[in-house]
Amino acid sequence: MPVAARSFLGRVLYGGPPLTTLHEHYAKGGLIDDRAPVVAASRVRIAAPPAVVWGLLADLPGWPGWVPGVKSVRQGPGGTAPDAWFRWKLNGMSIRSTLAVVAPEHELCWTGVLAGTRAVHRFRLTADADGGGTEVVSEESIGGPLIALYFPSDKLRTVLRNWLGALRTTAEAAARAQGVTR
Numbered sequence: 001m002p003v004a005a006r007s008f009l010g011r012v013l014y015g016g017p018p019l020t021t022l023h024e025h026y027a028k029g030g031l032i033d034d035r036a037p038v039v040a041a042s043r044v045r046i047a048a049p050p051a052v053v054w055g056l057l058a059d060l061p062g063w064p065g066w067v068p069g070v071k072s073v074r075q076g077p078g079g080t081a082p083d084a085w086f087r088w089k090l091n092g093m094s095i096r097s098t099l100a101v102v103a104p105e106h107e108l109c110w111t112g113v114l115a116g117t118r119a120v121h122r123f124r125l126t127a128d129a130d131g132g133g134t135e136v137v138s139e140e141s142i143g144g145p146l147i148a149l150y151f152p153s154d155k156l157r158t159v160l161r162n163w164l165g166a167l168r169t170t171a172e173a174a175a176r177a178q179g180v181t182r
Helices: 008-013 019-027 050-058 060-065 153-178
Strands: 038-046 070-075 085-090 093-103 107-114 117-127 134-143
Touching: 019 093, 019 107, 019 117, 038 153, 050 107, 050 117, 050 134, 050 153, 060 070, 060 085, 134 153
Parallel strands: none
Antiparallel strands: 038 134, 070 085, 085 093, 093 107, 107 117, 117 134
């Protein structure tokens, strides 16, 4: 007898689409996997223009200096461009990721693989009407058998909030230092 996709067992065993589909059709299409067992989003308003916020997000090797739990980032030869790979350590876990969308001052999105799970992580930036501030939305989906049992959506939401909190603090300090605050 088949397991219903949204039943408890269906969610626990959900593997999600193949990585290629997740990357090409979800991430590049501006989507996360809403059917994944672990899904979270968070948003923050930052008193810094999109250029400052983008500069921090797009500088992947600089993440260890401000992103909580990120210890290292190694980029492949493609740099920060669509389909370029990067490897990073988050809270001691090695993650293999590939950039999907790199739209300066608007969106940074990648897919990642860790221990049998597949994720899509998106950062979307929207400038305030006067361009002096930025709203950032971070959303992520993680699919893989059993992932929700040891890493539930609430835990992911906390990770996203912490990342955005650090982004706000760092971007606002950078904007003040550059003299680009209101």
